[in-house]
Amino acid sequence: MREVLLTFLLIASTSAFDFSCGDPVYKPDLNENSNNVVPFSWPWQVSLQAKRGISYSHMCGGALIDPTWILTAGKCINEGMKYRVVLGKYDLTLTEGSEQYIEPVKMISHPMFNPKCITCGFDLALLKLSWPVVFTDKIRLTCLPAAGEELPDNYTCVVTGWGKLNAKGPKPRKMQQALLPVVEHDICSRSDWWATNVMDTMICVGGYSKTACEGDPGSPLNCFGSDGRWYVNGVGSFTGSYPCNTARKPTVYTRISAFNSWINDVSPSSSIILPDLHFCASSKL
Template sequence: MLSAYAFEFSCGDPVYKPDLNENSNRAVPFSWPWQVSLQAKKGISYSHMCGGALIDPIWIVTAGKCVNEGMKYRVVLGKYDLTLTEGSEQYIEPVKMISHPMFNPKCINCGFDLALLKLSWPVVFTDKIRLTCLPGAGEQLPDNYTCVVTGWGKLNAKGPKPRKLQQALLPAVEHDLCSRSDWLGTNVMDTMICVGGYSKTACEGDPGSPLNCFGSDGRWYVNGVGSFTGSVPCNTARKPSVYTRMSAYNSWINDVSRFLSSK
C-alpha cells in the first residue's frame, strides 16, 4: 500500500496547466510536475538516462530496463531544462530499486518492463513537484483515446535529444488492432499500451517516462510507462510506441510498496 500521507495532496492536478495544442511539442515549464529525470553517475557527474513518474512521496515508477544494480543513480524532481540549475530541483538517491521479477532485460518485448524506486526520504511538495494518479486495476484505454507522452527523448527524427521537457499528444491503439500482423503482431501483449502509429509516434521517446491520460474526474493518470519503440524509423505507419500498462500491475505495485515501506 502506498504511503498514507500521499493523498494529503491531490494527485494529477498540476499548478501550471499543460498546453494541449497537438502542434506544440515543448511542454509548458513544470506542467507535468510528477515527471522525473533518472540520472546515472558517470565519472564525477550525473547524466539523464530515463524518465519516471512520482506516484507517492517516496516512490517513483520507471521502466525495468532503466535499472542496473551496478550503477549509482539519483532522481531529480522539479526539472524542466536539463542544462540549467533552475532552483526548483530536489535531488534524492534511491535506497531500493526493484524491477518486476518477471522482467527480462534481454527480451524487452516479453513484457513486465516496470520498476519501482524507493527514495531515501519523502519529497517536499511544491508548485513544481506533485504526484500523478494511478489508474484502477485492469483499466483499459478506449481505442483512439488521446493521451500525452512526456520526456526528454526525441519526439521527431531530426536533431539531438532536447534539453527541455517535450510532450506529444498521441492516441491509444486497442490491443486487438495493435497485435495484428500488419501492426506489431505478437510483439505486443495485453499488458502493454500502444500509442500512435496512425500518423506519428513518440520516436525514441524516453524509457520510463509516463503516458499521461486525462481522467473523467479531471485529474491526470499515469496509464503507461515508456517501454520500447522498435527498430523502425520514426512515425512509421502502424508501428506505434509501446508503454507498459500500469493498470495490469496494481497488485505488484501495492505489494512491493507495502512491504518495503514497513522497513
C-alpha cells in the same frame, strides 16, 4: 513552544496539498500541433540520471506516485550503476532552483521482467527514494488508474519526457510532450503492426505519424480521467529498431492497471490509487 507550533501548522497545512494527485498547478497546453511544454505542467515527471565518471546524465523518465516512490521502466535499471532522481526539472541544462536531487535506496524491477526480452512484457520498476520529496507547486504526484482499467481505442493521452522528437534530431534540453491516440490491442497486434510483440498488458500509442522517440523509456503516458485528474496509464517501454514516427509501429507502454497488485505489494504506503475512475469512450483533449 512558538517555533514548535509553527512547524506543526506548516506540516499540517502542506499535508493535504501533498496528496492531491493528478492536479498540476501549472496547467498543460494541450495544443496538438505543439510539442512545447508549459514549464512544470507535468510536475510528477522525473529525470532518472545515471552517474558516468564524475557527472550525471539523463537516461530515463519516471513518474512520482508516492512521496517516496518512483514508477519507471525495468529496462532503465542496472544494479551496477549509481542513479539519482531529479524532480522539479524542465530544462536539463539549467539550474532552475526548483530541483530536488534524491538517490534511490531500493530499485525493484518486476520479478517477471527479462532485460533480454523487452517485448516479453513486465517492463516495470519501482524506485524507493532515500527520503520523502518536499512538495511544491512544481513537484506533485500523479494518480494510478484502477486495476484492470483499459483505455478505449483513439483515446488521446499525452506522452512527456526529454526524448527525441524525430529520428535525426537531437535530444531536447527542455521537456517535450506529444498528444497521441491509443491504439487498441486488436489493431496493434496485427501482423503489419507489432504482431505478437505486444501483450495485453501493454498499451500502444501513436503509430500513424507520430510516436514517442528515443530517450523516453520509463516516462509516463499521461491520460486525463473523467474526474478531472491526470493518471499515469503507462510507462514507456519500447519502439523497436524502427526509426521514430514509423507508421504502424507505435510506441509501446507497460499498462499500469495490469500491475496494481504488484505496485501495492512493493509500496504498501501508496494511497494514490483511485478505484472508481471511468474513462470516457473517447477523449479529444
